[in-house]
Amino acid sequence: xxxxxxxxxxxxxxxxxxxxxxxxxxxxxxxxxxxxxxxxxxxxxxxxxxxxxxxxxxxxxxxxxxxxxxxxxxxxxxxxxxxxxxxxxxxxxxxxxxxxxxxxxxxxxxxxxxxxxxxxx
Amino acid sequence: xxxxxxxxxxxxxxxxxxxxxxxxxxxxxxxxxxxxxxxxxxxxxxxxxxxxxxxxxxxxxxxxxxxxxxxxxxxxxxxxxxxxxxxxxxxxxxxxxxxxxxxxxxxxxxxxxxxxxxxxxxxxxxxxxxxxxxxxxxxxxxxxxx
Numbered sequence: 001x002x003x004x005x006x007x008x009x010x011x012x013x014x015x016x017x018x019x020x021x022x023x024x025x026x027x028x029x030x031x032x033x034x035x036x037x038x039x040x041x042x043x044x045x046x047x048x049x050x051x052x053x054x055x056x057x058x059x060x061x062x063x064x065x066x067x068x069x070x071x072x073x074x075x076x077x078x079x080x081x082x083x084x085x086x087x088x089x090x091x092x093x094x095x096x097x098x099x100x101x102x103x104x105x106x107x108x109x110x111x112x113x114x115x116x117x118x119x120x121x
Numbered sequence: 122x123x124x125x126x127x128x129x130x131x132x133x134x135x136x137x138x139x140x141x142x143x144x145x146x147x148x149x150x151x152x153x154x155x156x157x158x159x160x161x162x163x164x165x166x167x168x169x170x171x172x173x174x175x176x177x178x179x180x181x182x183x184x185x186x187x188x189x190x191x192x193x194x195x196x197x198x199x200x201x202x203x204x205x206x207x208x209x210x211x212x213x214x215x216x217x218x219x220x221x222x223x224x225x226x227x228x229x230x231x232x233x234x235x236x237x238x239x240x241x242x243x244x245x246x247x248x249x250x251x252x253x254x255x256x257x258x259x260x261x262x263x264x265x266x267x
Contacts, residue, residue, distance in 0.1 A: 034225030038164055039234040053224040055171070058139030062146055062163035064156065118212050118230065 001025055001108055003067050003090045009104055010069065012094035015076070016085050023066055023090065027113040030102050034059045036118075045113035048101055052076040057083045065089060071098045124152060124187040128166075130173040132180040135224060141183050142166035152187065158258050161238040162192045165256045168231040169196035175221045176201070177252075191240070192258045202248040210236070210244075 002022045007014050029041050030048035034055055037047060047060060048069045057080045060068055068084070070076065070093040084091050094101060126148055128141035146163035150156070166183055173181040173196065181198030203209045210232050217227025232254075236242040239256040246252040 035228035035230045039230040051225040055139045
């Protein structure tokens, strides 16, 4: 499904319509701890998070994130939205919980990105 | 020819946290470092600068040197130092304050993640004096083709 399809599925609000908004979303990783996102993802992915600190977009930049889905109605600052726009990383916000968002996406064939567990060493 | 990059990280400067790593990754891509190596260097510096921001009394510095063989990253501060490095390197061990947790950090994965993304990793720390971390990411032979 595309990012535009995800907006409809999650009854979400697109925070900006980037050129990448027709990007295919087939993998995702969900976490509020950006430390875990940095440490445990092993490929480009869509990020599902409730964290709206300034670091979220910088983590997205470092990891080449495909797009960000903010859950629980969290809305990042305009500075973060502007930064994402410059990077062309589409972002949306949904009132759904992380659990609901993940469940709906999984039911529509979105799968976990390649990742490790903190126990893998 | 070596290329050098240097960034100052100020203690507690939440707004700028992650900016050194984002800047370095962008510079590395511009000089032809492939995405995978730039990502690994970016992760190392991100974890390092968040540590400086959260823990170092007066912040610290991040330096990166790129040669034809490798990207070498040095992260240095002047205190307070780490009393037990083995404990600090234990996945999940963290002494992060609540404000760092609210930013999404402090999961106790930082040093481990720096090591995982390095081909070479060393850490030296003395309580009251400071900490020095040196990481090397080997370059691929055909970076320019990426």
